[in-house]
Amino acid sequence: MRILIIEDEPDFANALSRGLKNQGYAVDVAKDGKEGWELGTVNPYDLVILDLNLPLMDGLEVCRLLRRQRPDLLILILTARDKIRDRVIGLDMGADDYLVKPFHFEELTARIRALLRRDLRVREPILHVGDLQIDPAERIAWKGKRRLDLTAKEFSILEYLARHKGEIITSEQLIEHTWGEDEIDPFSGSVRVHIYSLRRKLGNKSDSTRYIETIIGQGYRLIGSETNLA
Amino acid sequence: MKILQLRWYKIRNFFTLSRRIMLLVAGLLIILGFSQAALISIVARINIPHTIQEEMLSPTQLPPTDKSTDNQIDVQPTPLEVIDSTEGVLLQDIVLRQVQSISLLMAGVTAIIGILGARWITHKALSPVNRLSQMVKDIQVETLNQRLPVDGPPDQVKDLAEAFNQTLERLAQAFEMQGRFVADASHEMRTPLATMRTNLEVLQLDPKATLSDYKEMSVTLTRTLDRLERLSNDLLLLARGELEVHKVPVNIEALLTEVVQNLMPFAKEYHVIINMKVQEGAVVLADERLLGIAFGNLIDNGIRYNRSGGSVEITVFGVDNGLTVQIQDTGEGIPSEELPRIFDRFYRVEKSRTRYRGGAGLGLAICEHIVKLHGGHIKASSTVGEGSIFIIWLPSIASTSIDPILTES
Numbered sequence: 001m002r003i004l005i006i007e008d009e010p011d012f013a014n015a016l017s018r019g020l021k022n023q024g025y026a027v028d029v030a031k032d033g034k035e036g037w038e039l040g041t042v043n044p045y046d047l048v049i050l051d052l053n054l055p056l057m058d059g060l061e062v063c064r065l066l067r068r069q070r071p072d073l074l075i076l077i078l079t080a081r082d083k084i085r086d087r088v089i090g091l092d093m094g095a096d097d098y099l100v101k102p103f104h105f106e107e108l109t110a111r112i113r114a115l116l117r118r119d120l121r122v123r124e125p126i127l128h129v130g131d132l133q134i135d136p137a138e139r140i141a142w143k144g145k146r147r148l149d150l151t152a153k154e155f156s157i158l159e160y161l162a163r164h165k166g167e168i169i170t171s172e173q174l175i176e177h178t179w180g181e182d183e184i185d186p187f188s189g190s191v192r193v194h195i196y197s198l199r200r201k202l203g204n205k206s207d208s209t210r211y212i213e214t215i216i217g218q219g220y221r222l223i224g225s226e227t228n229l230a
Numbered sequence: 231m232k233i234l235q236l237r238w239y240k241i242r243n244f245f246t247l248s249r250r251i252m253l254l255v256a257g258l259l260i261i262l263g264f265s266q267a268a269l270i271s272i273v274a275r276i277n278i279p280h281t282i283q284e285e286m287l288s289p290t291q292l293p294p295t296d297k298s299t300d301n302q303i304d305v306q307p308t309p310l311e312v313i314d315s316t317e318g319v320l321l322q323d324i325v326l327r328q329v330q331s332i333s334l335l336m337a338g339v340t341a342i343i344g345i346l347g348a349r350w351i352t353h354k355a356l357s358p359v360n361r362l363s364q365m366v367k368d369i370q371v372e373t374l375n376q377r378l379p380v381d382g383p384p385d386q387v388k389d390l391a392e393a394f395n396q397t398l399e400r401l402a403q404a405f406e407m408q409g410r411f412v413a414d415a416s417h418e419m420r421t422p423l424a425t426m427r428t429n430l431e432v433l434q435l436d437p438k439a440t441l442s443d444y445k446e447m448s449v450t451l452t453r454t455l456d457r458l459e460r461l462s463n464d465l466l467l468l469a470r471g472e473l474e475v476h477k478v479p480v481n482i483e484a485l486l487t488e489v490v491q492n493l494m495p496f497a498k499e500y501h502v503i504i505n506m507k508v509q510e511g512a513v514v515l516a517d518e519r520l521l522g523i524a525f526g527n528l529i530d531n532g533i534r535y536n537r538s539g540g541s542v543e544i545t546v547f548g549v550d551n552g553l554t555v556q557i558q559d560t561g562e563g564i565p566s567e568e569l570p571r572i573f574d575r576f577y578r579v580e581k582s583r584t585r586y587r588g589g590a591g592l593g594l595a596i597c598e599h600i601v602k603l604h605g606g607h608i609k610a611s612s613t614v615g616e617g618s619i620f621i622i623w624l625p626s627i628a629s630t631s632i633d634p635i636l637t638e639s
Binding site for chain 1: 421428580
């Protein structure tokens with residue numbers, strides 16, 4: 001899941017970005033409204049965390065423009081403006097959620113998880129694919145009763161595939177949604193490496209079950225064991 | 231002495247407006263009643279004897295006219311008068327006493343009716359005032375927007391209601407301004423607080439956080455705390471009233487030199503030159519610390535929003551009834567549409583926000599507040615691309631009141 005933070009206060013944005021990266025999200029930071037709008041237009045973010053008091057372009061304007069361009073984009077307004085009127089305007093401008101500063105970081109991440117499962121077909125807090133269980137809140141995955149030991153990137157890939165189970169996801173999509181702008185080497189080769197390692201940890205070699213299917217020339221697909229195609 | 235005073239208070243407190251009106255009206259009616267009674271008895275005393283004599287003579291005269299001759303009439307009056315006068319005096323006394331007691335009774339009745347009537351009139355006359363005061367009592371801070379009805383005839387009560395409504399209007403405005411200020415202030419506090427909390431919580435939740443991460447955070451937290459401290463100091467400055475200003479004669483040149491010296495490292499960092507031209511011996515009555523803050527804010531702005539290699543020109547000259555301090559920079563200037571708002575609290579010129587993020591938009595508001603506390607005024611003019619000029623005018627002090635202190639120092 002890839003998140004854009006639009007925030008003009010660098011000390012705040014840096015801490016937020018670090019915290020979200022620790023949670024396994026790919027995070028970019030824009031330091032003013034204009035940069036936020038530009039980045040939001042160029043990259044396919046899953047969620048935008050938006051401050052309202054921004055230089056160069058007002059946060060509400062950014063919200064309106066992004067919403068018009070990307071109807072599926074999740075927008076969370078994170079601001080010091082706490083009046084009911086501001087909240088109403090923000091939500092009416094197309095924001096999906098509104099959180100007032102200062103806040104507890106855990107509440108923010110819980111809200112982000114709630115938003116991310118909102119418009120996907122999977123609405124339970126824990127994702128189930130076959131005998132796989134993926135918990136985005138704790139960032140833990142199980143296969144049956146066995147807990148999988150995954151790296152942050154592997155988990156992100158698995159989570160993204162699980163959220164779109166049955167769909168073909170291209171390497172580009174995986175990069176766009178699980179790699180940040182500042183992360184090095186976002187090439188498809190690196191996706192292949194992570195998928196390989198993920199498959200190994202899911203136990204594909206010994207099992208006849210194939211969780212992550214490769215559709216040659218198109219991408220990857222996560223399927224449950226009950227829909228075993230092998 | 232104290233007992234006397236207490237008694238006086240008791241007496242004064244007894245004579246409320248309604249009681250005063252009541253006593254006045256009742257007193258007037260009692261006096262009228264009794265003077266009427268007195269008048270009646272006086273008039274009766276003068277007139278009744280005549281009337282009785284006339285009335286008593288006529289019936290005694292009548293029989294003789296019927297039966298006796300004309301000469302009898304000439305003889306008779308003397309004995310008849312004697313007899314009749316004693317009877318007449320008796321009658322006079324009875325009638326007079328009757329009249330007096332009736333008029334006294336009436337005066338008493340008038341007095342009683344007068345007191346009751348006065349009570350009623352007072353109550354009636356003061357009832358609009360009572361109604362008004364009840365309505366005023368019902369107005370709370372939360373319901374300051376309520377207004378008293380002013381639909382009555384144009385009388386004193388209406389005047390009172392209107393005057394009160396105007397006061398309410400001013401109060402509501404003051405409260406609204408105060409409320410907005412508090413809201414803005416708390417809004418400004420939220421951002422640094424959020425920065426601190428997020429930094430702390432993110433590190434606390436990170437099991438892999440290292441000592442250097444914590445050291446890095448401590449730098450961030452110190453920076454944010456500085457900002458909070460600056461903000462709270464600024465807010466305190468803005469809340470300062472006239473009573474907290476301690477004015478002494480201040481030599482402007484010395485004060486400006488000190489302020490400029492403090493800002494010199496900052497000016498060097500921005501590659502800005504500061505030039506100063508001060509009329510000699512310029513002195514104002516001022517709170518030195520506050521005035522220094524005002525000048526400091528203006529010169530700081532002049533440096534911060536200047537171009538590299540630019541300059542800040544400080545000129546001080548006396549005008550007929552005061553002193554003018556002019557601070558001119560060669561920065562990018564303020565767009566004319568933003569110029570009227572630059573002294574507003576928490577207002578930030580759009581362009582300044584990308585250059586200096588730490589500010590809360592209070593610097594110029596503080597300048598204006600301080601200058602106003604000194605009985606002066608400040609104005610700004612600006613040309614985009616050329617720079618801005620801030621002009622402070624401060625009233626000069628009467629030379630007589632300051633000379634001795636000056637010579638002392």
